[in-house]
Amino acid sequence: MRPRRSRGRLGDRLLHAYTWLVILWLSSPIAVMVLFGFNDKQSKSNASWQGFTLRWYGELFAIPGLTEALKNSLYIALVSTAITVVIGTMLGLALGRHRFRGRGVTNFLVFAAISTPELVMGASLLSLFVSANLPRDAITITIAHVLFSLAFVTVTVRARVVTLDPALEEAARDLGASAWGTFRQVTLPSIMPGVLAGAMLAFALSIDDYVVTSFVNGSTLTFPLWIIGSVKTGIPPQVNVMGTLIFGIGVLIAIVNAVAARRRV
Amino acid sequence: MAEHGLIEQSAIELEGVVKEYLSHGEVVQAVKGVTLDIAEGEFFSLLGPSGCGKTTTMRMIAGFEEPSEGVVRLHGQDVTNVPPNRRDVNMVFQSYALFPHMSVWDNVAFGLKQKKTPQEEIRRRVGEMLEIVDLTGREKRRPRELSGGQQQRVALARALVNRPRALLLDEPLGALDLKLRQAMQLELKRIQREVGITFVYVTHDQSEALTMSDRIAVMNDGLVEQLAGPREIYERPASTFVAGFIGTSNLLSGTATGGVLEAGGGRVLVPGHDGEVSVTIRPEKISLSADEPAGDLSALPGTVAEVVYLGTYTSYAVTLADGAEITVFQQNAHDAATTAERGDSVWLSWQARHSYVMESR
Numbered sequence: 001m002r003p004r005r006s007r008g009r010l011g012d013r014l015l016h017a018y019t020w021l022v023i024l025w026l027s028s029p030i031a032v033m034v035l036f037g038f039n040d041k042q043s044k045s046n047a048s049w050q051g052f053t054l055r056w057y058g059e060l061f062a063i064p065g066l067t068e069a070l071k072n073s074l075y076i077a078l079v080s081t082a083i084t085v086v087i088g089t090m091l092g093l094a095l096g097r098h099r100f101r102g103r104g105v106t107n108f109l110v111f112a113a114i115s116t117p118e119l120v121m122g123a124s125l126l127s128l129f130v131s132a133n134l135p136r137d138a139i140t141i142t143i144a145h146v147l148f149s150l151a152f153v154t155v156t157v158r159a160r161v162v163t164l165d166p167a168l169e170e171a172a173r174d175l176g177a178s179a180w181g182t183f184r185q186v187t188l189p190s191i192m193p194g195v196l197a198g199a200m201l202a203f204a205l206s207i208d209d210y211v212v213t214s215f216v217n218g219s220t221l222t223f224p225l226w227i228i229g230s231v232k233t234g235i236p237p238q239v240n241v242m243g244t245l246i247f248g249i250g251v252l253i254a255i256v257n258a259v260a261a262r263r264r265v
Numbered sequence: 266m267a268e269h270g271l272i273e274q275s276a277i278e279l280e281g282v283v284k285e286y287l288s289h290g291e292v293v294q295a296v297k298g299v300t301l302d303i304a305e306g307e308f309f310s311l312l313g314p315s316g317c318g319k320t321t322t323m324r325m326i327a328g329f330e331e332p333s334e335g336v337v338r339l340h341g342q343d344v345t346n347v348p349p350n351r352r353d354v355n356m357v358f359q360s361y362a363l364f365p366h367m368s369v370w371d372n373v374a375f376g377l378k379q380k381k382t383p384q385e386e387i388r389r390r391v392g393e394m395l396e397i398v399d400l401t402g403r404e405k406r407r408p409r410e411l412s413g414g415q416q417q418r419v420a421l422a423r424a425l426v427n428r429p430r431a432l433l434l435d436e437p438l439g440a441l442d443l444k445l446r447q448a449m450q451l452e453l454k455r456i457q458r459e460v461g462i463t464f465v466y467v468t469h470d471q472s473e474a475l476t477m478s479d480r481i482a483v484m485n486d487g488l489v490e491q492l493a494g495p496r497e498i499y500e501r502p503a504s505t506f507v508a509g510f511i512g513t514s515n516l517l518s519g520t521a522t523g524g525v526l527e528a529g530g531g532r533v534l535v536p537g538h539d540g541e542v543s544v545t546i547r548p549e550k551i552s553l554s555a556d557e558p559a560g561d562l563s564a565l566p567g568t569v570a571e572v573v574y575l576g577t578y579t580s581y582a583v584t585l586a587d588g589a590e591i592t593v594f595q596q597n598a599h600d601a602a603t604t605a606e607r608g609d610s611v612w613l614s615w616q617a618r619h620s621y622v623m624e625s626r
Contacts, residue, residue, distance in 0.1 A: 167362035170329055173349045174356045175427065176379035185375075189366045 030247060037240035044234045056237040063238055069226035070242055076138055076222065077206040080145035084153050084202045089195050091150070092157025093187070097166070113151035121148060122215035129216060136218025144216045145206040152205065153198035160194025193261060200253060207246065274340065276431050276463040277303040277326055277354075282335035284321050295321040297487035298335070303431075303465060303480075308457055310466045310474040313484035314510065319467045322484070323433050326465065328352045340430055350379075355424035356433040359440070361416050363408035369395070369419050370404040376427040394426040397456065414445050421456065431463040438473065450476050471511050475499065483507050500547070501621055508545040508621070515551075515591045518543035529585030531565035534617040543623050548594040550619035553581065553604050558614040565613045567591065569605045581605065583613060 036046055040053035061067045094100070095107060125144050126136075134140055168190060172182040188195070210224040217225060227239055284296040296318040303309045311319040324330040325337055328349035337345045344352055355376070363372050373394060377387045395401050398418035408416055417437060424432055434453075438446045454477050457464050468474050474481050475495040483491045483498060483506075491503035502508035505516060519528045521542045526533040533544055546563075558564050570590065571582035574597075581593040591613060595604060605611050 165360050165362055167358045167360050168364065170349070171356070171358055171362035171364075171423075172375070173329075174327060174354075175376035175423070176350045177375075178350060181379065186364055190364075192366075 033240050033247075034244045037237055037244050039237055039240075041237060046235060046237050046240070056241045060238055060241055063236060065221070066223075066226055066230075066236070066238055066242075069221045070223045072138060072220060073207050073223035076142050076145060077203050080142045080149065080206050081199055081202040083142075083146050084149045085195060085199045087146070088150050088153025088198055088202070089157050089191070091154040092194070092198075093161055093191070095154065096158040096161025096164075110151045110154050113148065114155070118148070118209075118211040122212040125212065126215040136216050137220050140216045140218070141213055141220060141222065144212050145202075145209060148209070148212055149202035149205045152201045153195075156198035156201060157191060157194045160191045164190055193257075196257060200250075200257070204250065274305050275302050275338070276305045276307070276340060277301070277465065278336075278338040278341075279322070279326070280336040280338070282322070282325060282332045282337065284318070284325060284330060285333040294487055296325070296332075299484075299487075299489055301482060301489070301492070303463060306461055306463055308454070308464045308466065308477055308479045310468060310478040310481045311484055312468055312471060312474040312481050312510075314469055317484040318487040319469075319484045320435060323356075323435055323465060323467045326431075327354060327356045327433050353430045354433055355427050355429040356435065357420045357424050357437045359436045361408075361420040361437075361440075363416055363419055363423070365408055367407075368404060369400060369406050369408070369411070372408065372419055373423045373426050375423060380427075390426055391422075394422045397425075397459065398422045413441050414449065417441065417449060421453075425456070425460060425462070428460075429462065431465060434464060434466045436468055437466075438468075438470075446473075453477060475511070483510065485510070502545055503623075505543060505545070505623065513548050513592055513594075515546045515548065516543060517546070517589065529565050529567070529587045529589060531563075531585075531613075533563045533565070533620060534561070535620060535622045536617055538622050545621040545623070546591075546615060546619060548580070548592040549578070549596075551591070551593045551613050551615045553583075553593055553595060554612050554614065555605075555609070557612050562614040562616060563620060565591070567611060567613060569607050569609045569611055572605070572607055583611060 035049075037056055038052050038054065039046055039049055040051035040055065041048075042050060091106070091110070095103065095110070122144070125140075125147070129136060129140050164187075168186055169182050172186040173179075177185060208224055209222075210228060213222055214225060214228075221229070223242070227235060230236065230239075279299050279301040282296060282299045283294065286293045286295055299318070299322055301322075311322055313319045321330060325332050326339075328344070328347060328351075332345060335345075336343055339353060364375065367375070370391060373391045374387050377390060382390075392401075395404065398421055400415060400418055400422065403411065403415065408419065411419065417440075420437070437453075438449050441449060450473060453464075466474070466477065475498075478495055480492065480494055481498050482489045485506045491498055491507045493501075493503075498507065499511055502511060502514070508514045508516065517526070517528050517533060519526050519542070520540060521535045521538050524534065524536045524538060526535050526542060526544065535542055535544060552558070557566070565585055567583040567585045569581055570584045571580075573580040573582075576597070578594045578596050581595065583591045583593060585591060593613060
């Protein structure tokens with residue numbers, strides 16, 4: 001009994017240490033990003049710690065190109081998320097609920113969209129836009145973002161739909177609700193966690209996409225594109241601040257979602 | 266329908282209703298032509314094994330399935346192609362189908378809100394209904410915070426609060442344990458008397474159907490095998506299927522001559538029948554005796570193969586000379602332990618009126 005217990009305790013300790021190591025490893029880049037947003041740097045590069053300052057928070061929008069790029073990114077992320085959530089929810093509902101001709105093909109296409117390398121998707125989208133004679137700008141970026149995040153939203157919603165008791169919708173109909181009333185009052189609230197998770201995923205995928213965007217952006221710059229462009233000349237601390245803020249908002253949304261989910265289920 | 270002389274209006278009528286499905290490219294008939302006439306205020310059961318078409322039949326009454334052929338009428342009105350939200354019937358689902366994101370109150374109020382009932386009336390009727398199902402004080406709970414029995418009662422209240430012309434119940438007690446199920450059977454019967462609404466009850470549990478129903482339609486393979494009151498279904502099964510499905514019964518068959526069937530070294534009285542017949546006898550109608558009984562009785566000799574003491578009665582398995590096995594129930598009314606032991610030679614006897622004879626088709 002005794003040796004087993006002490007071995008268990010040693011194992012526990014190792015597991016603890018290992019867990020903290022992993023957490024540290026995962027969070028250190030974020031910690032560095034947050035920290036260097038407060039760096040009172042004097043030289044051009046923001047690579048060594050030179051003292052604490054809140055200056056960059058005050059001068060957050062001092063670089064016109066960066067501000068413009070962030071605006072573009074937020075705008076594209078919001079619009080593409082809205083479009084993706086509507087189409088993805090409809091797709092997820094159809095695939096999770098109904099059997100129809102072409103269902104297998106649709107399922108395969110959804111899977112293919114997830115597994116296609118971004119490089120391939122970006123290159124093929126570019127040639128599509130060029131041959132369709134579409135000027136590359138924020139609109140083509142938005143179209144591209146809808147395209148690659150659609151599959152993720154579809155899969156998230158579909159996963160929720162298949163757990164739904166079909167009798168719920170029948171009960172609503174039975175109690176006098178119209179088809180639209182049933183969707184609004186019963187179906188949508190029931191799949192809402194899946195829809196919200198899909199929306200967050202779509203937003204996150206859009207706001208930090210580099211590969212596909214770099215093919216279809218034309219002369220429009222997004223936040224990630226601007227950062228990559230500034231690597232050679234030194235990334236300004238404002239980028240760290242913006243990254244910190246975006247990350248903070250993400251964490252906040254995740255917490256709210258977790259609390260709401262606990263209340264809901 | 267002799268016991269229902271007062272039928273004034275039919276609540277639900279099915280006329281030659283057929284439901285066909287396409288399954289793996291083949292047409293399958295789930296319901297093969299059902300004609301029913303359910304009276305106002307009746308507790309009516311659709312009873313049968315799984316796959317007999319009872320649930321499909323109910324879903325056609327509710328409007329979730331459209332019949333391939335035939336007509337569905339509610340209070341004389343043809344509703345065959347009317348969608349479920351415009352039918353004046355409500356359903357209690359097997360899974361209850363309570364809306365998980367709504368409180369008990371909102372669940373029950375759902376139907377009234379769809380009909381744009383005034384707030385004041387919704388408040389009053391939902392309150393009353395929750396009182397009837399004994400859930401007052403739990404209005405703010407979510408369905409998952411309730412026990413199975415309470416969820417069941419919310420489902421019932423949610424349907425009944427709309428004052429439907431008929432309530433459809435799809436195996437509503439299936440998920441409850443035995444004790445609760447028996448309590449809910451009486452509860453359902455009480456509520457039905459209180460609200461005076463036609464209940465159509467789908468079940469595969471024969472004792473449930475016998476306990477609660479005014480009339481039962483026993484279904485098998487997409488057809489109604491028998492439509493009668495519980496007593497008649499039990500005492501006078503119309504087919505070997507019904508006899509086998511309802512309770513325990515013994516089946517003897519052979520060729521009758523002059524109203525007597527010679528079988529297993531004895532005689533079975535089948536007055537008025539000749540030719541190929543099969544005879545159903547309920548186990549509790551048969552008496553056991555050591556000697557050949559005198560008088561005008563059906564009598565068969567046999568050997569006791571098994572004795573099972575079951576508290577209120579004892580079950581005997583008796584093997585006849587031709588190998589057939591007959592089950593006999595004897596009430597344990599007297600102190601005397603058992604009337605026969607395993608291996609005893611005994612005579613089985615019963616009165617002619619307890620033989621239920623079906624001429625082989």
